[in-house]
Amino acid sequence: MRRSEALALLFLIVFSIVSFLPAWREVQFAGMSLFGWLMAALMLISPLLMLLVFGRGGGGR
Amino acid sequence: MIERVLVLVYLAVCIGIGVYASRRVLGSGDEYWVAGRRIGTGVNAMAIMASLASGGSIIGVMGLAYSRGIPATLALFAGAVIGFPLASLLVARQLRNFGRYTITDFLAWRFPSPIVRLLVPLSIVVAFTVYIVAQLKAAGITANALLGISYESALVIATLVFITYVSIGGMTAITWTDVVQGVLILLVVVGTAVAVTARSGSPFELMRQATTAAPELGSLAGQSVSSYLGSFVIWATAIPVIPHIVMRVFTAKDARGARLSLNLAMVAYSVMILAAVLAIVPVGKLGFPALEDADQVFLKVMESEFPPIVRGIAVAAVLAAVMSTTDALLLACSSAIAHDLLGGLFKLNPGPRKLAALRIGSAWVIGALALYWALSPPELITRFYTAGVGLLSAGLFVPTIAGLWWKRANRLGGVAALVAGVAVYALTLTGLVDLGLAPIVVALTASTVAMVIGSLAGAADDDALLTAVAALHTDHQA
Numbered sequence: 001m002r003r004s005e006a007l008a009l010l011f012l013i014v015f016s017i018v019s020f021l022p023a024w025r026e027v028q029f030a031g032m033s034l035f036g037w038l039m040a041a042l043m044l045i046s047p048l049l050m051l052l053v054f055g056r057g058g059g060g061r
Numbered sequence: 062m063i064e065r066v067l068v069l070v071y072l073a074v075c076i077g078i079g080v081y082a083s084r085r086v087l088g089s090g091d092e093y094w095v096a097g098r099r100i101g102t103g104v105n106a107m108a109i110m111a112s113l114a115s116g117g118s119i120i121g122v123m124g125l126a127y128s129r130g131i132p133a134t135l136a137l138f139a140g141a142v143i144g145f146p147l148a149s150l151l152v153a154r155q156l157r158n159f160g161r162y163t164i165t166d167f168l169a170w171r172f173p174s175p176i177v178r179l180l181v182p183l184s185i186v187v188a189f190t191v192y193i194v195a196q197l198k199a200a201g202i203t204a205n206a207l208l209g210i211s212y213e214s215a216l217v218i219a220t221l222v223f224i225t226y227v228s229i230g231g232m233t234a235i236t237w238t239d240v241v242q243g244v245l246i247l248l249v250v251v252g253t254a255v256a257v258t259a260r261s262g263s264p265f266e267l268m269r270q271a272t273t274a275a276p277e278l279g280s281l282a283g284q285s286v287s288s289y290l291g292s293f294v295i296w297a298t299a300i301p302v303i304p305h306i307v308m309r310v311f312t313a314k315d316a317r318g319a320r321l322s323l324n325l326a327m328v329a330y331s332v333m334i335l336a337a338v339l340a341i342v343p344v345g346k347l348g349f350p351a352l353e354d355a356d357q358v359f360l361k362v363m364e365s366e367f368p369p370i371v372r373g374i375a376v377a378a379v380l381a382a383v384m385s386t387t388d389a390l391l392l393a394c395s396s397a398i399a400h401d402l403l404g405g406l407f408k409l410n411p412g413p414r415k416l417a418a419l420r421i422g423s424a425w426v427i428g429a430l431a432l433y434w435a436l437s438p439p440e441l442i443t444r445f446y447t448a449g450v451g452l453l454s455a456g457l458f459v460p461t462i463a464g465l466w467w468k469r470a471n472r473l474g475g476v477a478a479l480v481a482g483v484a485v486y487a488l489t490l491t492g493l494v495d496l497g498l499a500p501i502v503v504a505l506t507a508s509t510v511a512m513v514i515g516s517l518a519g520a521a522d523d524d525a526l527l528t529a530v531a532a533l534h535t536d537h538q539a
Contacts, residue, residue: 001150001151005150008146009146009147009150012143012146016139016143016293016297020286020290020293022286025281028279028280030265030268030269030272030279031268031269031271031272031273031276031278031279032131032132032268032272032278032279032280033132033279033280033281035132035136035281036130036131036132036135036279036281039132039135039136039139040135040139040335040339042139042142042143043135043138043139043142043331043334043335044331044335046139046142046143046145046146046327046331047142047145047324047327047328047331048328050145050146050149050324050327051324051325051328054149054320054321054324
């Protein structure tokens with residue numbers, strides 16, 4: 001596994017762990033728990049980050 | 062009337078594809094199980110997305126969000142989205158380079174034991190039969206609500222159609238139908254979301270209105286962290302090992318195509334889920350605040366907001382979602398029985414005609430069992446099939462990852478991890494053991510501990526096997 005891939009994976013894992021911290025449960029934005037928005041953000045960030053890493057790495061060759 | 066014509070046309074196209082594909086697949090294992098390993102990246106990406114975007118992902122995701130709130134629902138599906146990079150980075154290249162047909166092939170090669178040859182396919186058949194039942198329920202309630210056909214009739218028609226094209230057309234037929242189905246699903250879900258959002262002004266305004274009327278929609282009140290953490294972990298660990306996705310890795314032209322198609326599928330899947338949960342569910346909650354069956358919310362929105370022709374397309378899209386997943390599940394079950402159990406464990410070596418009969422027969426048996434069960438369906442289909450998928454994650458994730466990435470992993474560790482994962486998940490899910498944690502978290506921990514202890518206690522693997530495993534990490538043999 002290349003360094004950029006490992007870093008991207010680490011970032012996504014850390015983002016996931018931080019998102020599950022209890023602190024975000026009660027904070028609300030536009031009527032929804034911040035935890036929900038963090039999950040939605042994760043669903044967008046994850047694919048875009050992986051495509052970026054894949055593209056910069058020459059498509060994993 | 063026009064709705065029924067649209068659906069009939071769609072079903073006829075699916076069967077036509079199956080019949081056409083059958084001409085070239087029935088005599089060849091490579092053609093039947095992995096579509097000749099020549100599926101291009103774009104087609105494979107759409108097929109992966111369609112395989113994962115089940116009836117559960119349309120009917121079920123919205124039902125779950127309606128009843129349990131949007132944040133907990135997003136946790137479940139974000140888990141699947143995190144599973145894609147895990148699959149792309151940790152297993153896609155290696156499994157594609159391995160070049161066989163099923164996840165059982167890999168695990169039985171890496172950890173040679175009759176227990177692996179038996180337990181893996183049995184777990185697949187149990188988990189996927191549950192998964193298929195949930196999909197059939199989605200087809201039945203959709204046809205019942207939007208076409209006026211009885212639930213039972215809809216089940217029988219949908220089941221007959223997908224069993225026919227899977228049993229005779231194999232992975233080639235599934236791939237072609239999945240592409241059509243994937244496009245249809247994306248268009249309907251995203252199109253519906255755009256249309257209902259446009260009427261409200263913005264997604265944030267829509268969310269604000271819905272959560273003002275129903276505050277529980279946006280909160281996690283009354284839900285323990287372990288419940289939604291469990292859903293997240295199940296799907297994050299399932300994607301790299303779940304057979305109907307892994308088989309897609311085997312169909313790719315090469316390792317690069319396998320990885321890129323996983324990443325592209327993830328983009329489409331995320332867009333679809335977010336559109337469904339953040340736009341359609343709030344509209345459904347505002348318009349129908351007290352549904353008895355939460356899984357009806359999408360159908361109610363379609364019924365109230367759109368004309369008959371759009372509703373007909375929506376029924377076809379839900380049936381597409383059901384079929385695109387169920388066909389892949391059925392093929393995985395069929396391969397578990399015909400290829401893994403009869404061919405792998407019992408060493409039967411039937412001729413091409415007998416093999417084709419075995420494939421077709423096993424698909425029909427599993428389909429019939431699921432149909433019988435679906436006549437008395439469970440509530441909240443997403444939670445139901447997530448439990449089935451959890452069984453596979455619990456048993457397969459640790460052996461697969463350790464088998465590829467940990468040189469010290471050996472046969473004793475692999476078998477111990479598999480047995481511990483499956484047994485502990487079953488015990489905790491059924492409540493026989495209750496540690497106050499999500500069953501999948503307990504099971505994965507037990508599986509990991511069993512892998513470490515077993516591998517340290519058992520004899521190291523042959524150098525030849527370790528060299529072969531190391532070779533899977535390079536692209537030279539793709």
